[in-house]
Amino acid sequence: MRIGVLALQGDVREHVASLESLGVETLTVRRPSELAQCDGLVIPGGESTTMIKLARIFELLEPLRERVRAGMPAFGTCAGMILLADRIVDGAEGQETIGGLDITVRRNAFGRQVDSFEGELAVQGLDEPVHGVFIRAPWVEETGPDVEVLASSNGHPVAVRQGHLLATSFHPEVASDARMHGVFVEMVRAQ
Ligand code: GLN
Numbered sequence: 001m002r003i004g005v006l007a008l009q010g011d012v013r014e015h016v017a018s019l020e021s022l023g024v025e026t027l028t029v030r031r032p033s034e035l036a037q038c039d040g041l042v043i044p045g046g047e048s049t050t051m052i053k054l055a056r057i058f059e060l061l062e063p064l065r066e067r068v069r070a071g072m073p074a075f076g077t078c079a080g081m082i083l084l085a086d087r088i089v090d091g092a093e094g095q096e097t098i099g100g101l102d103i104t105v106r107r108n109a110f111g112r113q114v115d116s117f118e119g120e121l122a123v124q125g126l127d128e129p130v131h132g133v134f135i136r137a138p139w140v141e142e143t144g145p146d147v148e149v150l151a152s153s154n155g156h157p158v159a160v161r162q163g164h165l166l167a168t169s170f171h172p173e174v175a176s177d178a179r180m181h182g183v184f185v186e187m188v189r190a191q
Helices: 012-021 048-057 061-069 079-084 179-190
Strands: 002-006 025-029 040-043 074-077 085-089 101-106 117-121 130-134 139-143 148-153 156-162 165-168
Touching: 002 012, 002 179, 012 025, 012 179, 040 079, 040 179, 048 061, 048 079, 074 079, 074 179, 079 085, 079 101, 079 165, 101 156, 101 165, 117 148, 130 148, 139 148, 165 179
Parallel strands: 002 025, 002 040, 040 074, 074 165, 085 101
Antiparallel strands: 101 139, 117 130, 139 156, 148 156, 156 165
């Protein structure tokens, strides 16, 4: 089993470290040929507008859409959640996504960079709370019928799962707690 980390922009190293702490083989993904070698893909935090532009330039956007449509497990954190969402509120003009997750996300929902915050979050399926690091984070504004809400903050979903897709508004990769990655690894294993 090999899990890729989309390495166009964002906190790629932190995700690689989290996955490696679980003993998982990882691969950084910049080309379609690298994507083809992955059984699952993590989409990091960073800047969704930049990442989606680079995905187009690197000719990765359609291959990403195809793999997600075909059932490849994917885990997006923060900007990665935005990339997996079917719909964006407050996106840049014409901002595209990979899509697949039947959710509407609101970009920068918790406010600006200075409104970034941390807090303990109860996550469904985990015994102990997760330390959630929110950095210019999105929240989920609407969920489709197949979307399971795993955690909420300020009355809005911040961790969701829909079949093979997992997304969090926060950054488990910077909290030196690999349990969310563990949930994803199990999803990839089960596939
Ligand atoms: N605000 C960023 C965006 O819209 C996401 C921030 C993050 O990933 N920490 O892409």
